[in-house]
Amino acid sequence: MTSNDDTVGGHSVPLRLAVIIGSTRVGRVGEKVASWFAGRARARPDLAVDVLDLADYAFPGCYPEQSTPAMRSFTAAIGEADAFAVVTPEYNRSFPASLKQAIDYAYDEWQAKPVGFVAYGSGSSGLYAVEQLRTVFSALHVVTMRDCVGLDLLGADVGGGEPYDTDDRVRAVAALLDQLTWWGRALRDARRAQPYCS
Structure with missing residues (x-):
């Protein structure tokens, strides 16, 4: 059953999912991976998907005293989203510095929302990066x-940067989107009922 806040004109309001491309490297495959994942998410009527490419934001080289327009724009996009899917490579058993920098620009905007991970790497499938990101996001509530x-x-998962739609991968994407949608709706309702207090 959907709450009144989740409907407009008798129609369910889609959950706002932000797909974040975490790498800014030249020659990255993150753009293709994010496009592939976002395409599958957009096929669901219960999701409204935006792609946030960190390469599109002119972030400063060091943390300034006052937020720059790029920082404010990114933070506003995080604030508007109900859920996140972070597309991250694994670099040296961790995630990119560009992603950590962007994560740190927001705080309250992340809180009491769900995040899922789409990771890629050479051999490990990006799982080391995911485990470190879990710790970072837990600190942000x-x-x-x-x-x-x-x-x-390095395996048969990707061809020319484009992931293959194997049965296992289709199931993995569906499971992640199901979890994000469930938690996204539950936490959206909770934030509306009572502001989150960290």
Whole structure:
């Protein structure tokens, strides 16, 4: 059953999912991976999907005394989202500095929302990066999804940067989106009922 706040004109309000491309490297495959994942998310009528590419934001090289327009724009997009899917590579058994920098620009905007991970790497499918991101997001009061989508760039998961739609991968994407949607709706209702207090 859907609450009154979740309907407009008798129609359910889609959950706002922000797909974040965490790498800014030249030659990255993150753009193709994010496009692939966002396409599957957009096929669901219960989701409204935005892609936030960190390469599109002119973030400062060091943390300034006052927020820049790029920082404010990114933080506003995080604030408007109900749920997140972070697309991250694994670099040296961790995630990119560009992603950590962007995460740190917001605080309240992340809180009491769910995040899922679509990771890729050479051999490990990006799982080391995911485990470190779980710790970072937990400190921001974000609910991390148990399941994730992992892609091995050295295996048969990706061709030319484009992930293959195997049966297992289709199921993994569906499971992640189901979890994000459930938690996204539950936490959206909870935030409306009572502001989150960290």
